[in-house]
Amino acid sequence: MSPTEAIPLLIVVLLMISIGGGDVQEMSVSFQGDNDIDSLADVHVVAGGTTTVSEDATVSGDIYVIGGTADIDGTVDGDVTLLNGNLSVQNGATVTGTLQTYSGSADVGSEASVGHISQFKAPTPSSSPAQQIGGFLLQFLVLGAFGWWLVTRHPILFENVGAAITEHALVSSVVGSLGATTLLVLFVYMAFTLILLPVAIVGLIAEFLVVLYGQAVFGYLIGARLPIERDGVATIVGIASFLLVLELLGLVPYLGGIAQLTVAVVGFGAVLNTYFGLQRFEPVTIPGGI
Structure with a gap:
């Protein structure tokens, strides 16, 4: 996903961070390539490419997925939000906070540890x-x-x-x-x-x-x-x-x-x-x- 294509969802993320009391100044964004993260300033946005939290890594902060792929093998001490793209929480991985899915594809292993899973279901528009x-x-x-x-x-x-x-x-x-x-x-x-x-x-x-x-x-x-x-x-x-x-x-x-x-x-x-x-x-x- 290019920066231009990511603009609408980035606006949504900014609003969600602001409402939640987060600091947008500490936000990082990845648009392409393979990225292994072992630390987070506060918030990381996956807009493209593949972002991986390796098996032996523990990161503190929130992750937003608006494009590309996020692969969690280790521990995320925070919330994970899927707005678009692909999210994979492998067996043995840990998400201490809430895993929220709005759209996209989410795969949570049966042996993964997640504090709470919340799935948004959009109301079916009426064409009456x-x-x-x-x-x-x-x-x-x-x-x-x-x-x-x-x-x-x-x-x-x-x-x-x-x-x-x-x-x-x-x-x-x-x-x-x-x-x-x-x-x-x-x-x-x-x-x-x-x-x-x-x-x-x-x-x-x-x-x-x-x-x-x-x-x-x-x-x-x-x-x-x-x-x-x-x-x-x-x-x-x-x-x-x-x-x-x-x-x-x-x-x-x-x-x-x-x-x-x-x-x-x-x-x-x-x-x-x-x-x-x-x-x-x-x-x-x-x-x-x-």
């Missing part, structure tokens, strides 16, 4: 029409209320962002993809510092809200083309139509997901280009250029 409709209506109510309020109070904001989407879609898509990726990486690295972890969480939430803002603007653009005189009502109908189209796109394998991602990226870039709609976006031109 009632729940799907309920989720759609909840999303519509939130975006619809936001869109109606903004278009009736400050319509210029939607107009500016909408113009950036329709007139400069390519620029918005480039800015959106670069901006969203850069901010995501920034917030992830901020999360490695315990002091900045709350800031990183707030930043990720804010990034998600910007995506929702872009979706509301797409609904506004659809509503503006409908034969409805009242802007607020037209925006609400447009948002409902837009969300319905997104749901239908989700039913199309691969291409539907690509289309949904493209829409989110363009909307994100348009919001950034217009400073959340406060300023109309005009691309920079070269004087005297062709």
